[in-house]
Amino acid sequence: MKKKIVLMSTVLLIAVATALAINGNLFSSQEDVPVFLLTVYQTGGSTTQSGVEVEMYNSSGTRVKTGTTGTNGTCDLSGNWSTDTYTIKAWYPARPLDGQYGQTNQYYSGSSVYPNITLGANY
Incomplete structure (x- = not known):
């Protein structure tokens, strides 16, 4: 037994x-995916903004990711991205409402990046 x-x-x-x-x-x-974390600031640059519409484009102009900032003003854009320069655009309030706009370019080579955008004049 x-x-x-x-x-x-x-x-x-x-x-x-x-x-x-x-x-x-x-x-x-x-494998850990490197962090690609965007922070969006209100006009003036000291306070983060939640509810911002975010789009990310590769250097060919193809939209590769979309998102919305959370309560802390960040939007996680992490992914298995190629080495490239990405254009990140942000709108608040979300389109089609008239509001503020911001944009930045971020070179990405496989390491974690933490870009930020400060919203500007109405679009």
């Missing part, structure tokens, strides 16, 4: 270890 329990436990352990290894969960680690 004792041998049967040990044998069943061993078979179960081997089955679980094999399943984890096949699924890539046992010996692999997920």
